[in-house]
Amino acid sequence: MAYNDKNYEDFFDSYSPEHIKEADRQRSKRSAEAKKRKNQFKLAKVISAVIAFVLIIVIISIGVARCGSGKDNGGDRPFTSITNTGEHLPTGAGSNYAFVTDDTVTVGGSIESSNAVLVDISNNVVLAQKKPNDKIYPASMTKVMTLLVASENVDDISATFKMTSEIIDPLYKDGASLAGFGPGETVTVKDMFYGAILESGAEATVGLAVYISGSEKEFVKLMNKKAAELGLASTNFCNVSGLHDKNHYTTCSDMAVIMAEAVKNDFCREVLTTEYYTVAANEFHEELKFHSTMLSRMYGTEPEVATILGGKTGYTANSGNCLASYGVTDDGRSIVCITADAAGRYKPIYDSIELFKNYTHPENGSEK
DSSP states (O other), X not given: OOOOHHHHHHXXXXXXXXXXXXXXXXXXXXXHHHHHHHHXXXXXXXXXXXXXXXXXXXXXXXXXXXXXSOOOOTTOOOOOOSGGGTOEEEOOTTXXXXXXXXXXXXXXXXXXXXXXXXXETTTTEEEEXXXXXXXXOOGGGHXXXXXXXXXXXXXXXXXXXXXXXXXXXXXXXXXXXXXXXXXXXXXEHHHHHHHHHHSOOHHHHHHHHHHHHSSHHHXXXXXXXXXXXXXXXXXXXXXXXXXXXXXXXXXXXXXXXXXXXXXXXXXXXXXXXXXXXXXXXXXXXXXXXXXXXXXXXXXXXXXXXXXXXXXXXXXXXXXXXXXXXXXXXXXXXXXXXXXXXXXXXXXXHHHHHHHHHHHSSGGGOOOO
């Protein structure tokens, strides 16, 4: 029906004051409800913002990722000592513990390394120690764990792997030590093992990681899993080569466990005690002659009471010079020695020789 003036008049005449009041009440009610919803929405936004802020603070406080930017943090605290409480030093899952005894010597100024431990792994006894449970950065001693884990996950050391620029270029940029393999070169797994330990080749360690796990990140998970299996509560790895990261750390005590496990593994012991290894010449390089960095620094300085057979050096600006070594005494006992934070590449060698010479036979110990 079309509306005319009469229709409008009838409409307004029929719309009583009660209708108007009711309409006003409905409008007021709708307005109040709308205002309430608006306030609830604002409150929800405030609550969400507060929750988000709290979550951010919590995440920052606990640290979501343990492996960070690699920048040092001067506020890092050393770990609580285990051996200094008179308890024990773990030396691997299979051998239980190496105990601190009344004959354990606390070493002082006779060595320059800030931290050290000497362990008789044949009898599970700590022979000598110097702040063995303080936090240290292991540098290339890391490669001992890489060697151990890789050896447990490789079936055929004659298998081959193609080295890539994606592996080598970042390491070269970071100033990592390299064994000399070239991008595009096909190398054997065996070559990578020896390149990693004798020449401290970072491309060899990353190559092993990629060959076994598909990526360095995934292989590091195996390293940390192995550390957990060995009971190493004061150790965490972020990479396979020992490049500095504030969250990549261990202790001399924990490193002794890793070294002990490695020398109990026949293949690892063979690699760690090899002095020379050769990779044939090819289109990428001339013949590569690997020479054990550690053994090359030891001629004419071996202690008479023991023979130091092999090991792994390490150095970064943050770690200082360090060394994980293995030897056998003249009465046939196997000894592991770890030293850390020395100034000068030969200092860890001299300190290790000092420890082997003076403390492998408890009756010779003098410092307490």
